[in-house]
Amino acid sequence: MAVSTSLAAGKDPLTLRRLLTTPVAGPFAALVLASVFFSVGTDRFLSGGNFSLILQQVMVVGTLAIGQTLIILTAGIDLSCGAVMAFGSILMARLAVHQGWPPLLAVLAGLLVCGAFGLLNGLLVQAVPLPPFIVTLGMLNVAFALTHLYSEEQTVTGLPGTLTALGRTFPLGRTDVTYGSLVTVALFLGFAYALGSTSWGRHVYALGNSSESARLSGIRVGRLTVSVYVVAGLVYGIAALLLVSRTGVGDPQAGQTDNLDSITAVVLGGTSLFGGRGTVLGTFVGVLIVGVFRNGLQLMGVSSVYQTLVTGVLVILAVTVDQLSRKGTR
Amino acid sequence: MFPRTRPALSVGVACLALSLTACGSGSGGGSSSGDAKVGLITKTDTNPYFVKMREGAEQAAKSAHVDLSTAAGKFDGDNASQVTALENMVASGVKGVLITPNDSKAIVPAIAKARAKGVLVIALDTPPEPQSAADALFATDNVKAGELIGAYAKAAMKGKAAKIATLDLAPGISVGVQRHDGFAKGFGIGATDPSIVCSQDTGGDQAKGQTAMENCLQKAPDINLVYTINEPAALGAYTALKAKGREKDVMIVSIDGGCTGVQAVKDGKIAATSQQYPLKMASDGVKAIVSYAKGGKKASGYTDTGVQLITDKAQTGIEAKDTGFGLQNCWG
Numbered sequence: 036m037a038v039s040t041s042l043a044a045g046k047d048p049l050t051l052r053r054l055l056t057t058p059v060a061g062p063f064a065a066l067v068l069a070s071v072f073f074s075v076g077t078d079r080f081l082s083g084g085n086f087s088l089i090l091q092q093v094m095v096v097g098t099l100a101i102g103q104t105l106i107i108l109t110a111g112i113d114l115s116c117g118a119v120m121a122f123g124s125i126l127m128a129r130l131a132v133h134q135g136w137p138p139l140l141a142v143l144a145g146l147l148v149c150g151a152f153g154l155l156n157g158l159l160v161q162a163v164p165l166p167p168f169i170v171t172l173g174m175l176n177v178a179f180a181l182t183h184l185y186s187e188e189q190t191v192t193g194l195p196g197t198l199t200a201l202g203r204t205f206p207l208g209r210t211d212v213t214y215g216s217l218v219t220v221a222l223f224l225g226f227a228y229a230l231g232s233t234s235w236g237r238h239v240y241a242l243g244n245s246s247e248s249a250r251l252s253g254i255r256v257g258r259l260t261v262s263v264y265v266v267a268g269l270v271y272g273i274a275a276l277l278l279v280s281r282t283g284v285g286d287p288q289a290g291q292t293d294n295l296d297s298i299t300a301v302v303l304g305g306t307s308l309f310g311g312r313g314t315v316l317g318t319f320v321g322v323l324i325v326g327v328f329r330n331g332l333q334l335m336g337v338s339s340v341y342q343t344l345v346t347g348v349l350v351i352l353a354v355t356v357d358q359l360s361r362k363g364t365r
Numbered sequence: 366m367f368p369r370t371r372p373a374l375s376v377g378v379a380c381l382a383l384s385l386t387a388c389g390s391g392s393g394g395g396s397s398s399g400d401a402k403v404g405l406i407t408k409t410d411t412n413p414y415f416v417k418m419r420e421g422a423e424q425a426a427k428s429a430h431v432d433l434s435t436a437a438g439k440f441d442g443d444n445a446s447q448v449t450a451l452e453n454m455v456a457s458g459v460k461g462v463l464i465t466p467n468d469s470k471a472i473v474p475a476i477a478k479a480r481a482k483g484v485l486v487i488a489l490d491t492p493p494e495p496q497s498a499a500d501a502l503f504a505t506d507n508v509k510a511g512e513l514i515g516a517y518a519k520a521a522m523k524g525k526a527a528k529i530a531t532l533d534l535a536p537g538i539s540v541g542v543q544r545h546d547g548f549a550k551g552f553g554i555g556a557t558d559p560s561i562v563c564s565q566d567t568g569g570d571q572a573k574g575q576t577a578m579e580n581c582l583q584k585a586p587d588i589n590l591v592y593t594i595n596e597p598a599a600l601g602a603y604t605a606l607k608a609k610g611r612e613k614d615v616m617i618v619s620i621d622g623g624c625t626g627v628q629a630v631k632d633g634k635i636a637a638t639s640q641q642y643p644l645k646m647a648s649d650g651v652k653a654i655v656s657y658a659k660g661g662k663k664a665s666g667y668t669d670t671g672v673q674l675i676t677d678k679a680q681t682g683i684e685a686k687d688t689g690f691g692l693q694n695c696w697g
Binding site for chain 2: 077079084085088091092095187188189190192281282283284286288289290291292329330333334336337338339340343
């Protein structure tokens, strides 16, 4: 804190304050510091190829984390995202490989089914109503079981090119970038716009801050909630496509810890678990923090348990920051 | 609106400090810098079997003066973490990677990418599908491991009619299928012979093994022989049998050779077990990568790292070593 205080008392308070009041500033500073550290610590971290690799590695969880951010902004939580994605991906793979569907149709079916899971989550949260934690905990198990039943525990191989197209690369400068990473970045930018500059986005924040005041100010809270869950479901469908394109197979075991990983990214990105505060760009930074640590520590030859340790400590720190800043606002 | 920035900055500072600590206490972090880097990716970090494997790799890496970096999946079956670890190791410039695939098929594209960059990939313990996807395989012959205890059980039954329970691994996982089939072959029956009166999956877990045995005893109380995929499952079965007072008249045979398992053989809870050697798999693997780094010769094909029947109640005509040997060579 001493460091930041001295920074805040710097010579150019206007621009500096603008920078520091951006909610992404804290996580972004953590990301930059970590990157600097790994650049000094290992000679292989600082290269275009390695950044492209990190982006590929985080694109699936990153995309899930977009949907997760939307739901957490409404003061909800989604435990089912990884399992829904796994079902979507195994559906796409099996329809295309075993049922002989045209690949594009298989992808569409996967997207729609993921969207349907979102719809079901949203309706249960809204109409019954049930706590999102419970609804999505149930849906986690449902989607998990359906994945294993439908896949017959078999990994699907020999996917058609259409399903793996997003895993292909194109040259950018001297490095190769996958199309899938571009999709992920585009999704982040798109949702940053949708949340920041559309009435739908403002309503989502209003709902997260207080659903009662949102209702009183004329927002159709029920419809809005359901729309958030459906959009999140469709985003999970895109994550499913990214998953099969990255690994080149349909894997029934995939996504088992991705729900927690996506929540980790959202929290590290400065979004409040209590709803109403945060940004999707922050989530992107949060995802990158995890990816940079995992990659950087591996490059240094540090075993994976330390990656888990560091991530865990960071999450607790991030939530502590959120809580302290809440007290500060009062 | 967002006055949380100041504390947030300190997160950055803290994480920098943290990563320094993590680096300082990490394994192999530049302490024995040599001319080759070797990677080891196991199924999980926590299973004693893989801990032993890591130990073997560390010993071999130390004596050959090469850097070893290790990684693991988060849970049994976690392919994504293994893919990421493999990519990061290739990016860090390893000469070769030893990997125990969590998913034999799903790991194949990632292995192909690594090999395309000239990295020697050796599968340990579990083959990829197809096996030729990796440069080489260093593993236990699981069919043989099953055959050894099958033949032992046949001899120990001394002609008595067998009512068999098999406590298996999980559907679709080759290790489990091979051991089960090997057991049946060694016992001289088909894999789905009517003398197998109960078959249940345990995931190799002691608690699930106990539940499975309880259910099997409910289904067929006259069971007198239990085959288990590994010793945790065997100990679960023993607990269930003991609760029914059946631990004396039901024979349990198993596979793995972990220290707890061999001790259970010594204590008479398990009649016999087939011991495998994860430490040898890893140390031989590291040696193969070092020789590739030095001479450019790639290891290939299948190397049987050996399996040994361990029992204190030897049967005539069945080659076996006692638990003294077993405890000296056990893992975990």
